[in-house]
Amino acid sequence: MRILLVEDEPKLARFVRKGLVEQSFQVDVATDGLAGHELARSNPYDVLVIDVNLPKLNGIELIRRLRAESNNTPVLVLTALDRTDDKVSGFEAGADDYLVKPFVFRELLARLRSLHRRGTNSGSSNPLIRVGDLELDVTHKTVSRAGTPISLTSREFQMLQYLMEHTGQVVSKFDIAEHVLNQKAESSTNAVEVYINLLRRKIDKTFPSPLIHTVVGMGYVLRP
Structure with a gap:
């Protein structure tokens, strides 16, 4: 599975990338929204993991831009913002899942695999x-x-x-x-x-x- 992680906190980005690489994932990291946008447009990813409070372009606007460009890659929002209104904003922008920091890495892994699995397997015999x-x-x-x-x-x-x-x-x-x-x-x-x-x-x-x-x-x- 190939993942794009858009996260501006270096310590957290290293932690997440290290854990995913140990699970045999391919991981690219962008430290601001504009860089994340460019990578997401230029490469085929299985899942995008996007923080909300990003420099240059916030995560919500990044998701909106990608969806407006018909990029339907599954998106997991990873953020410290935990209010219901924050979650609604993420979903309305086009996010597929929402995980609040601090989080257990095992749950992040499970959610990424779920998004990837559901994106590739329809589970229906009728096309x-x-x-x-x-x-x-x-x-x-x-x-x-x-x-x-x-x-x-x-x-x-x-x-x-x-x-x-x-x-x-x-x-x-x-x-x-x-x-x-x-x-x-x-x-x-x-x-x-x-x-x-x-x-x-x-x-x-x-x-x-x-x-x-x-x-x-x-x-x-x-x-x-």
């Missing part, structure tokens, strides 16, 4: 899933509704795929947290809510009828 006028192509990682292409981050794509594979079934926040985010903690349900809202903006907001519905006290269901 093309249709629900009403919504179409998801598992093989080519594309989504469209009524013929209009919709750009999703890696995690948004995984969540939509999970909902479409369970069309007509109510899935709880805990189900989504476990099967999509690969997390079981109750706090993960906040991240699920954020992603559902992001999906609704892209999948439902500009179309005449919503596909993602809330079942109060139970979870969500996707139905035409």
